Amino acid sequence: MPAPEGIELQEQPTAGAWGEWNPTEDSARSLRGKHRVVKQRGGLARSSTVLGVGVIAAVGAGGIATAQDRPQVAISIPSLPDLVIGGTAGGGAHHADAHGSAADAEDSSNATGIIAQQADRHADAGQALLGRILQQAESQESAAAAQARAEAERAAQEAAAAEAKAKKEAAEQEAADARLAAEKAAKEAQEAADAKAEQERLAKLAGSYSLPTSAYTLTSHYGVAGSMWSSGYHTGLDFAAPTGTPVKAVAGGKITSAGWSGAYGYRIVLELEDGTEIWYCHLSSMSVTSGSVGAGETIGRVGATGNVTGPHLHLEVRKGGSTMDPLAWLESKGLTV
Known part of the structure; x- marks a missing residue:
């Protein structure tokens, strides 16, 4: 071989x-x-x-x-x-040398091809891995950006809601203050109008009403209890004055009664337009015993007739058969007693 x-x-x-x-x-x-x-x-x-x-x-x-x-x-x-x-x-x-060179080249080419293929596979795998990493990073970045936008939108909505709430509360408070101010102004205006109307009414009444006598002293008030009165309490208002002091009609009306009335002595009853009766008692004399009279017109004189302890005018105010406080009634007519 x-x-x-x-x-x-x-x-x-x-x-x-x-x-x-x-x-x-x-x-x-x-x-x-x-x-x-x-x-x-x-x-x-x-x-x-x-x-x-x-x-x-x-x-x-x-x-x-x-x-x-x-x-x-x-x-x-x-x-x-x-x-x-x-x-x-x-x-x-x-x-052989010739065949060896070809085999060398082929082997080297094969090795190079295999290495290239492996490198390509590694490169492809690396590119795929890099792509996945970049995709994941992009997805995470997108999610973070979306979350940031959502948080920003939520914060903006909360701020807008808080601002709207504050404006609403301020508007409601302003409206409430304005309403209170308007109510207060209306109340004050109403009170002023009422006061003015009352003043006008009293002024008018003052011209329509008159005190029953002058130069007097109030000695016994309405409702005072005592055995001197048959009802057990005083039913009128006593104006102590000298005998003969003029007694006047407190308002325009007509005389419905004039004469002796027991414990009241000489008495004149003056009925006003509204049905109120004014009783003048213990008179020494009566100037007018019937007919109509005007406010301030003399209708009699102070005396001490009837059940009395001294000269005075006993004035009673009755309406519907019941007595009322003469002092309060006279003051309600704009008179200063």
Whole structure:
């Protein structure tokens, strides 16, 4: 069997001439000078395979014998890319410079292609990962922006609602203040109008009403209890004055009664237009005993007739058969008693 290219074999001795096979630096030399070492794909297993193929090619058809039985053989170990494993040691090993270069180029191209494919796959995976990361970041950024916008809108809505509430409360308070002010002004205006009307009424009444006498002193008021009165209490108002003091009509009306009346002495009854009766009692004399009279017209004189302790005018005011306080009635007519 011819030796593979790149390996020199010494002349094979006879079977008994084989000695110890111990390659040396001189016997193991490179055919092409510089020994190239490339990155081995496949690790230790492939390196062992290549070395084994080289040993088989060196031994040849004579078979494999122990190193004790063979002579020293000079072996030149080819570079790994130059050796292509194509089959068994007997017929599958091929090595040539031209073919080696092509195999080198093809192997390098294949390795480059595989590396490129792996790089492409890694690049594609990296691009996909980067795309997912960027997409996730964009999604998170969009969510954060949306949340920020929602919070800003909520804050704006709350601020607008608070402002609207404050304006509403201010408007309601202003309206309430205006309403109170208007009510107060209306009340004051009404009170002023009422006071004015009362003053006008009193002024009118003052011209229509007159005090029953002058130069008097009030001695007994209405409602005072005592045994001197048959009813148990005083039913009129006493104007103490000297005998003969003029007694006047308090308002325009007509005299319905004039004469003696027991404990009342001489009495004149003056009925007014509204039906109110004014009784003048204890008179010393009566000037008018019937007919109509005007306010302030003299109708009699103060005296001490009837059940009395001294000269005075006993004045009673009756309406519907019941007595009332003469002092309050005279004051209601605008008179100062």
